[in-house]
Amino acid sequence: MQLSGRLSVALLLVAAAVAFPQAGRPERFPTFPEFKCNSGMAYCNRAIEAGIHTEKLYGRGAAFVDLDGDGWDDLFLANTDDGWDPKNRGVSMFYINQRNGKFTPKTAMDMGIDSRDLVATWSGSFADYDNDGDPDLLLANGGYTGKSNVALYENRIKDGAGFVSATTRSGIGALNSLPSTWWGSSWADYDRDGWLDVVVTRTVGTVAVFHNNGNGTFTQLSSLLGVNIVMRDGKNPVWIDYNMDGYPDLYLAGMRDHAFYRNVEGKRFVNVTDEIFPTPLPLLEGWRFAIEPIVFAAMVSDFNQDGLDDLYLGRWSLQAVLLINNGKGGFTRHTTDWGLITSLEDRPETGAPFENAMGLTVGDLFDDGFPDVVLGTGNPQRAAPDIVFCNKRGETFERRERGAPREDVGHVHVDRLESGAIKSRAHLDRQNPKATPTRPPLDPLTVDPT
Numbered sequence: 001m002q003l004s005g006r007l008s009v010a011l012l013l014v015a016a017a018v019a020f021p022q023a024g025r026p027e028r029f030p031t032f033p034e035f036k037c038n039s040g041m042a043y044c045n046r047a048i049e050a051g052i053h054t055e056k057l058y059g060r061g062a063a064f065v066d067l068d069g070d071g072w073d074d075l076f077l078a079n080t081d082d083g084w085d086p087k088n089r090g091v092s093m094f095y096i097n098q099r100n101g102k103f104t105p106k107t108a109m110d111m112g113i114d115s116r117d118l119v120a121t122w123s124g125s126f127a128d129y130d131n132d133g134d135p136d137l138l139l140a141n142g143g144y145t146g147k148s149n150v151a152l153y154e155n156r157i158k159d160g161a162g163f164v165s166a167t168t169r170s171g172i173g174a175l176n177s178l179p180s181t182w183w184g185s186s187w188a189d190y191d192r193d194g195w196l197d198v199v200v201t202r203t204v205g206t207v208a209v210f211h212n213n214g215n216g217t218f219t220q221l222s223s224l225l226g227v228n229i230v231m232r233d234g235k236n237p238v239w240i241d242y243n244m245d246g247y248p249d250l251y252l253a254g255m256r257d258h259a260f261y262r263n264v265e266g267k268r269f270v271n272v273t274d275e276i277f278p279t280p281l282p283l284l285e286g287w288r289f290a291i292e293p294i295v296f297a298a299m300v301s302d303f304n305q306d307g308l309d310d311l312y313l314g315r316w317s318l319q320a321v322l323l324i325n326n327g328k329g330g331f332t333r334h335t336t337d338w339g340l341i342t343s344l345e346d347r348p349e350t351g352a353p354f355e356n357a358m359g360l361t362v363g364d365l366f367d368d369g370f371p372d373v374v375l376g377t378g379n380p381q382r383a384a385p386d387i388v389f390c391n392k393r394g395e396t397f398e399r400r401e402r403g404a405p406r407e408d409v410g411h412v413h414v415d416r417l418e419s420g421a422i423k424s425r426a427h428l429d430r431q432n433p434k435a436t437p438t439r440p441p442l443d444p445l446t447v448d449p450t
Helices: 172-177
Strands: 043-045 061-065 074-078 093-097 103-107 121-127 136-141 150-156 162-165 182-188 197-202 208-212 218-220 234-240 249-254 259-264 268-271 295-301 310-315 321-325 331-334 359-364 372-376 387-391 397-401 413-418 429-431
Touching (some): 061 121, 074 121, 172 218, 182 234, 197 234, 234 295
Antiparallel strands (some): 061 074, 121 136, 182 197, 208 218, 249 259, 259 268, 295 310, 359 413, 372 387
């Protein structure tokens, strides 16, 4: 979906779920050991060599973006818990690319972010909202951690000023009259006037759709546009031109509710959730709870390269659902029939991994033109190996974990990034020149214990 040529990057970050205590179970289970590289892996962990293995993080999310316009991607890591204390709670970090495989760490405050805008940072998205050629930053704070604020920062790095707060003067600060549990944001030019607009979601409450006025200010038009859902456990928003009319439509992921809105020529949005989802998303056999979508993270990409936007739904404790656009205003559902198989055993005493959808990203990992899926697994108490679903030319997926051997490995093209909440250190993967140029079959539920 080509929303705007000026959308240098809009990496939406969402984060983790609350941990529910269970009788007779420990507060936290052991995590998996540090990732180790071997010659059969196409990507290897190089975080230490790159200089980004420096801060323990809460794992809110990460975004690669060229902050200073030097042609080299830098890294932003969203962090901090329910207070601001770098020693005990972490702090959001920038890592500036030195063009030699190494990064220089800088705290968000070093880059101009006010510490008051770094409490319970849950996500950050980058987009050039003022059309000056560099990526600006929107922070959504709160999530499951507690109530906090939303902040917008203008990128003035080229002027030597770092990031400068635009929260109040832009009108985005209108959301901060009362603290809330803000979760995610996403940018698109929904009315095709040449200026990027933004939608911001929270776990509980209404969704905020802001129209870019083209003069550095925004006007919230959610109700006037018809986006009036009240989320009860909302997650990330994604823009998707599902009917290919050139106007980006809107999907709102959520655990208890979700919604799909059709964009009518940039003037209003019509709720078409029942049309897109005529039957509920699949649940487990013998499901005894309410019939709800239970979508923790969503991504948009053209998975079969037919020119139509498809939608991937990562779900909590349930198998993922991939919606392939049928070109007729609807989607064809695929789950395990396309190889999207995960282990959802949430009892650590069994030894089976818990491959829950805590984090999600989509990108062409192997330069074959077909987007692959990377799944960040586990929950706040328990980790499991991350999983790669390798796209087999838009017809099915092959599951891999702990490395993904494949021939002709090239640059990684990531569309969006969504990351979960296992407390971890940053990882940076790079291609392994000794990788075996084959991709042998792997049993879907086999896990390398090393």
